[in-house]
Amino acid sequence: MELDSVSPTSAGTPVSSSPAPGTPAARKTVRSLAVASLAANIAIVVTGGAVRLTASGLGCPEWPLCTPDSLTTTPEMGLHGVIEFGNRMLTFVLAAIAFAMVFSVWKDRAARPDLFRLSVILLAGIPAQALLGGITVWTGLNPWIVGGHFILSMVLIVLATVLVNRAWLTPAQLVAMNGPLAGRTLRPLLGALGVLSALSVVLGVIVTGSGPHAGDHGAARNGLSPDLMTRLHVVPVYLLVFALIVSLYLVHRHTTDGRLRRSLLLLTAVVLIQAVIGYTQHFLHLPIILVGLHMLGASLLTAAAAHVVYTGFARRVPGVDPVDATSSETVQSRSAGRR
Template identity: 75%
Template structure:
């Protein structure tokens, strides 16, 4: 590895090849995409009042594994979402098998793959409890939060899968300096609080997943006002973080991560305000759910890039100019 005159390892170019094969990298990306897609389709189940389209679990009805004509379009929507679990399972198993031969030297990929696979039966059980409790809003919320955790794990898996041999051989100081790291930590915490409070707001709102499903009994307007507090704090924190990463030349990976999460937060804020004042139209609520997934992924990416000592990709700027922001 080349060094600068000060003896600091120079940043490698983006031509470095990842240590893992294309299959592993593709499956890591597929896992991230699939975990986001199944959240969106689960949202479609709730927004179309199809949450009890299959009123039993694990069967669709007491006598049938699949939906029946008598159950109509709601049964088709709910059963279709259940079928996507098998797609997610296939991707998870394929990922696990693809890293099998590397499990000794790449225990990070191995355990992340196991975690993503283990999350599927856990989600299936929570989904079953959701159905058996008549779409209890707190159980539905837990279902969503576990999905967010799986998205975070998938983001880490994607990053770790793209590490090059040079990245694996050297543990650099975090790309974010002493001043920026607390801000990125706050971004992660505030994003998590925002998502959790969004789940509570959803549980108090009109889209219950079924016309007879209970709500959590909280005041929707009050919960919405509480929900926006961490959003305001998140926007302020990101404004300071943006100032720091653009104050001087820093690693492009860190700049891009902070810019990405900022764009997602602002887009989510706009969608959230519009859907509130338009009285929660289904299309905007679905878009807001997708935005929650993207916010989770973007925040996880920013925290990973800022804190990790092994980050995929390289920067072409000199090492001295690419020093962490203090």
């Protein structure tokens, strides 16, 4: 009788790591589409920001049509119409990627229900985003609706980040019930990183709703003080930086899986760059290029924070197979014994 190979978990408890039948690794096409889904969800945030920052939010004054009589922009609408209609067309690119993703995992849906569910949810998020975009047009770019439109994009970016992580799991990782990479001391800090990142983004949306870039010269603002909201916005940012410092100290002080260290370093880099852009745009009175970069930074911050939380808490994390890790440890111990 052939025995399953056994590998240690992060908690030190042996688990079986032999691939079970019916649990295939995601194909290269699925992996590529998962990455494309994440990239497209980030890209549409950036193009949506371009619409707002160029005051093209009502370039197409109707929805779902561009004008009462035309589905597309007309020459009389000028550049603003082209920019707004171009952003609408990118929705179809995102939809094509989402449909391709669902189609690619369809035959493996019984073995990989995780990929199938995430793909379907991401696909369903596209019409939800389109409808919310239509409501923003109908309400004349109400800043709270516009903010909700942005927040929904952040939720989709989180789901796409999880999808990328799940698509990179190998068969051995799919069946190995390892403990979380983060220990009990670190897990609350990682949870705090996720919450503080979300708070920073939400308050940033409120700051935007009080600022000058409304998406149209006649659009209303939320009536809040931009200076006060900016001061409130930086509070979770300061706490986020502090939590990152403590988390980095703990992962370097104790023996921790390299995947968790790398994810924290990535989040740290994004936070620092985002902070520099944020302070610079504030003191330069919000030039549109820096505001656009700050919106891109918010998307990257959301993805990086989601990646840290997933890496720290999930029992199945992409990386070295448990079997390979065990073999490597065996080789190292034998080499040490020969010395």
